[in-house]
Amino acid sequence: MARQCCTIVFPAALVLLLLGSADAQLEVGFYRKSCPNAEAIVRAEISRVMTVAPTLGGPLLRFFFHDCFVRGCDASILLNATDSSNPAEKDAIPNSFLRGYKVIDTIKANLEKACPSTVSCADVLALIARDVVSLAKGPYWEVPTGRRDGRVSIMSEALNMLPGFTANISSLKSQFAAQGLSVKDLVVLSGAHTLGNAHCFTVTNRIYNFSGRGDNTDTDPALDKRYVPKLRGKCSPLPADAIKLIEMDPGSFLSFDNSYFTLVSKRRGLFESDAVLLDDSETRAYVLRQANAPPTEFFEDFGVSMVNMGNIGVLTGSQGEIRKQCALRN
Numbered sequence: 001m002a003r004q005c006c007t008i009v010f011p012a013a014l015v016l017l018l019l020g021s022a023d024a025q026l027e028v029g030f031y032r033k034s035c036p037n038a039e040a041i042v043r044a045e046i047s048r049v050m051t052v053a054p055t056l057g058g059p060l061l062r063f064f065f066h067d068c069f070v071r072g073c074d075a076s077i078l079l080n081a082t083d084s085s086n087p088a089e090k091d092a093i094p095n096s097f098l099r100g101y102k103v104i105d106t107i108k109a110n111l112e113k114a115c116p117s118t119v120s121c122a123d124v125l126a127l128i129a130r131d132v133v134s135l136a137k138g139p140y141w142e143v144p145t146g147r148r149d150g151r152v153s154i155m156s157e158a159l160n161m162l163p164g165f166t167a168n169i170s171s172l173k174s175q176f177a178a179q180g181l182s183v184k185d186l187v188v189l190s191g192a193h194t195l196g197n198a199h200c201f202t203v204t205n206r207i208y209n210f211s212g213r214g215d216n217t218d219t220d221p222a223l224d225k226r227y228v229p230k231l232r233g234k235c236s237p238l239p240a241d242a243i244k245l246i247e248m249d250p251g252s253f254l255s256f257d258n259s260y261f262t263l264v265s266k267r268r269g270l271f272e273s274d275a276v277l278l279d280d281s282e283t284r285a286y287v288l289r290q291a292n293a294p295p296t297e298f299f300e301d302f303g304v305s306m307v308n309m310g311n312i313g314v315l316t317g318s319q320g321e322i323r324k325q326c327a328l329r330n
């Protein structure tokens with residue numbers, strides 16, 4: 001009996017151990033000995049940037065999401081195409097408006113000066129995301145590091161893996177689940193839309209031509225009718241203002257707070273992918289709870305979910321490489 005019991009229990013324990021070790025590959029303070037100033041070097045530059053060009057905070061945070069969702073958090077988003085017949089992730093439309101590549105290059109150059117070939121570009125993106133959020137008055141969390149950089153970057157993968165701004169709740173849930181992220185991670189991480197700007201083309205259909213009729217009443221029923229004139233005041237019909245920028249969280253788009261949830265709860269989230277968080281009981285309950293609460297719970301959850309996202313498909317140990325320049329394979 002006892003032997004039978006253990007042949008069943010032991011493999012299960014082994015599986016748990018293996019799963020545990022997959023998570024444990026990253027480590028807080030991974031560069032403690034090899035590059036003790038690594039995190040301080042990143043933070044110093046992000047502090048400077050957030051003072052002189054605070055609107056770069058949004059795209060710099062978004063880089064981490066767009067990196068992790070395509071081939072894992074391996075800085076594949078930063079690689080240049082090898083030639084024009086093999087476009088890279090950065091050439092995909094959803095990535096075309098990312099800004100801040102120079103900031104990343106400056107940080108990487110400073111790191112190379114201090115500790116050559118030691119700190120990965122993938123970790124740089126993870127640390128930048130944390131520093132942007134905390135310097136924008138949001139939460140601070142410890143970032144597990146030890147990621148290595150990938151050598152492959154393919155445009156079509158970015159097109160397939162990144163959720164679209166017209167996504168419905170079931171696609172969002174399944175795209176997050178495919179990355180090992182929960183429904184809670186989805187709603188918590190969407191709270192990043194408290195920071196930054198979007199282009200008018202992401203909302204024009206919702207305010208002018210939702211069902212294709214294009215008359216004055218053809219607006220998205222999921223959008224607060226009283227909010228439509230405000231948005232129309234900012235964005236004219238296509239193509240006039242297609243690439244004009246609007247604040248996603250008007251009034252506090254440079255500070256990380258929980259007002260995103262207040263907006264979504266009032267049916268004033270900018271994208272359809274924000275509005276649909278009211279369509280699922282779990283995401284809806286979270287939105288409504290955060291809408292009227294101090295940001296304590298959201299701040300704590302955000303750090304946890306960012307660490308979860310930062311675990312997606314990481315390369316560690318002898319996998320990949322430590323790039324010398326983030327745009328180029330060694």
Ligand code: HEM
Nearest residue numbers: 058059061062065097163164165189192196197198199273
């Ligand atoms: C849930 C699925 C998501 C969708 C469909 C989505 C979509 C978008 C879109 C369409 C924009 C506007 C881009 C532009 O017009 O330039 C945007 C901006 C942004 N997103 Fe998301 N996003 C999602 C999740 C996330 C996550 C998980 C994060 C980070 C944790 C994030 C962070 C940001 C930030 C910071 C901006 C502002 C960028 C800037 O200021 O340039 N998003 N997102």
